[in-house]
Amino acid sequence: MARRLPKSERSPSPPPPPPGDQRDAAIQELSKGSELATQLMAQLELIPERELDGRRDDALANVRSLSMSLSSSLYALRSERREHYYCGSSSSSGGAGPAAVTSVSGAGGARKTKRRRGKHGEELIETVFITTTPENDGFHWRKYGEKNILNSEFRKLYYRCGYSDERKCQAKKYVQQENNKHPPEFRVTLTNEHTCNTVFQDQPSSSSTNSQVLDFTKASISSSLMDSHVGTPILKEEEEEEVPSIDESTRIMSTIMRNYGSYGDYDESSPQPWNGAGWK
DNA sequence: GGGATTTGACCTCA
DNA sequence: TGAGGTCAAATCCC
Secondary structure (H helix, E strand, O other), X not given: OOOOOOHHHOOOOOOOOOXXXXXXXXXXXXXXXXXXXXXXXXXXXXXXXXXXXXXXXXXXXXXXXXXXXXXXXXXXXXXXXXXXXXXXXXXXXXXXXXXXXXXXXXXXXXXXXXXXXXXOOOEEEEEEEEEOXXXXXXOEEEXXXXXXXXXXXXXXXEEEEOOOOOOOOOOXXXXXXXXXXXXXXXXXXXXXXXXXOOXXXXXXXXXXXXXXXXXXXXXXXXXXXXXXXXXXXXXXXXOOOOOOOOOHHHHHHHHHHHHHOHHHHXXXXXXXXXXXXXXX
């Protein structure tokens, strides 16, 4: 997520963002690399340990690191794009009216960015998308609430940035399971920009491992929920648009999820809601 | 003991 | 007035 600097910290004439086509090309290349890394990981999984002289785990760890790096780059690029779109649309909005909705599409999917007012009239940027990997967005989230939602069989989970206190980051994330597909899809709502600037950085000092913080920087989570399509959410329009079918990389990841647990623990015959860290 | 999650209560808004 | 969002004490886990 691109960091939005306070006015006083912004340079008078910020450098223009890279041309859109160049960025698209970069995103495409990174997506490809990420997909390939995922495939490689799946292939490595199929090779018996003994055939690699006990070095399969090392190789897997390396591929995971590679995939993570690619994913973080992808995420950073896409976040930059989203902010760019938002800034561009802000002037056309007259302020207090119905929430303006800006469709933001990228190489791997699309999101809806809404603008609405917060509790105290402050402007909130709200991005809604559907994804099968809600935990995988590169940020450090701390859960602060959970709620049953009317007419929904799944509970809504509330997260705020893990650095909300120490870095005054106002970013929040709401996750609600949408269905019992395999893998299940989640509606993820992001509000406010991250100001903590901690994508894939700053290993948390906490030694706690039972955390359900959606922390992609933690090896315990990143290894089991590693995913190549970070930032490639499945498009879901607010007003029931057709949802594209899950792409090849998603299917590959589903296979990996089965191998690594988490989604693999999901029993399709007796679906259970996702609790933020996997199914019990 | 410290950090994170859980969960019921409370607050706000439509 | 009810639903959704947040708070904060209790609890859990390392």
